[in-house]
Amino acid sequence: MSIPIGWVLQPDEAHLALTAPLLDRVDYLELAPETIWTVDRAGRLHPNGFFARFAAERTRGLPFVAHSTALSMCASPPGDEARREAWLERVARDHETFAFAWWTDHLGATMLPSQKGPRYVALPVPMGASARTRAALEATLDRMQGVVPDVGVENTAFHFAWDAPEHEPWMLRDALAGGARRHLLLDLHNLVLNAETLGYDARQWLATIDLSKVIEIHVAGGSWSDPRWLPSGRSMRLDGHDHDVPEAVWALLAEALPRCTSLRGVTLERMEGTVSTPEDVARLGGELDRLRALVSAPPSDAASRWPVPFARPVTTPAPFDDDGYLDELSHAERVHDDGRRLTALLVAKLRFERIQRGSDLAMRWFDADPEGFSAVFTRYHAGAPMREVFPAPEAEAFFAFCEGEGLLARR
Template sequence: MIGVGFALPPDDETLARVARIARRADYLEITPETTWIDREDGALVPNGFHARFLAAVRAWDKPVVAHGVGFSTCSEGDEARTRAWLERMREDAALFGYAWWTDHLGATTLGGEVTALPMPMPYDARTTTTLRARLELMSRVVPDVGVENSVVYFVLGDPLDEPRLLASALDAPRRHLLLDLHNLHTMSLLHGFDPHAWLARAPLDRVIELHVSGGRESDPRWLPSGRTMRLDGHDDAVPEPVWTLLDEVLPRCAHLRGVTLERMEGTVPDAATARALDEELTRIRGAIARAGR
């Protein structure tokens, strides 16, 4: 049985508008670091959303999965930050009962500096080894762990080599791929490759979760050339190419446990947008049914 999940937004106004949708979901997804304050002394302490999300999870009696952005799955060093992260996650895993924990492919800590989003890394043996080691650390907190294909705006190699790296790094028990279909769609537009060719090389037998979301084109005023780029903003409706990819991969992911709908906080301005999100949740259920899953 494949569940349909919804990502909880760390924003009171958005949370109020999507509460009905979240209650309809089979499970909830939380980005752990949105529930913490990163203090100057390095401690990670709960913020207000930590309590609000925990209350919602318990009141609605929903399973929970963790999906982070900042654990830095492909960088080395910064042992103090890593220890603090794992200690905080260990406490939260006991409270929320995380079924699995995933983070993005890439580096969010480089040379002691923390970046806002994962930076690309080479698709080479060193990155593979580092990713394996980071997943091993994660698995000591939550046994089932994985990594998500990210969106990056420059690449250090051929993006069609990414599936090979993922297959090698995840070749161990309880290691999983979170396949984000809007990320794949966005990357194919940014870097000019066929997403179906990427999928043909990907370790789909390792997929534990699928993400579907939307985005927009960048403002043409940003670049002197007027060129626009696809943005992975989670701030608009799921585009039709992503729905097509969902229909394609659902029958091919033998160990899939969930499909999660994501929407960024602050991007659900009214009831009409909330209704559209509700319809997307229903459309995901329809895709799962068509796939016989």
């Protein structure tokens, strides 16, 4: 039987309505558990409106897979225990409804240790390939397997690395070697992005990992950062899921498919807010058709052209300084390296967007006075530690900061 193809359900009514016809063309559906939750003041998680919306799609009879973004696979800092337990428990409850075929999250960390408690950085950031990172990753996979038997880690899009390129695929290979039903989610757009950004050969990375561990492949497209964002004027590929799948990704998919001997699905990822017309939907339909054709008849002539794997590193990198890293992520203007600065800007952007999503008042304020709101946000981001995961508490923290600083009266 040919490999199933999948589509991601996004928490956005307009997007769901527009892309509904695509659901007839796929074999499974993916969802991010965090997008179907809301949080109360005690940190307890409850289903939000999209839980029922997505659960209604079960009548199609398609399997579901879970793909989280923020469990924080490679760092579990002191003080984060209750949050992590609540998330595991909530996924267990979701699993009762959706019967996830497998559950994956991302390489890297979204919760970082600090002297004042864990900090949430909104996107998975690189943690290097130290023994500490590997131990955290394996411990997280272990915990996830207590909820869903088949679990996995996705290679994440990073704009910088702590280590030389060979460390990541070898660390992944070693971390997944020991455990049964522990898999790799191979995101080919992330791989293309990383290879371009960090300057290595994506095919050599693929030749180094154990492709028999790949349970799922992600294909997506992205855009480029605005050259004005970085003092150097450099533009870097972004993991935006907002454009057509680039040819570089299709080419890698054709080569990887015959080698992914345990593959159970290939998913097309597309972000809400980036599909606005029936023509856009038709293009996505065309990508699903192309995906279907490729998985039905993967080319068999690629095997002889595979590069030599990266040499296994003789040393394991040392863990880096957590406080210095957090300082960089909180204060982009202090960072001179392009990749780290871009990462810090993306952290700030995601925080900004969470405030907007979490409060109508914040949205109205920004609409009425974008420059004023942005100036206040800049002060908030520099002065208030990142703690909140969900939009509403982040917006509350923002307004509490504004009140404390006397900023609300001036609007």
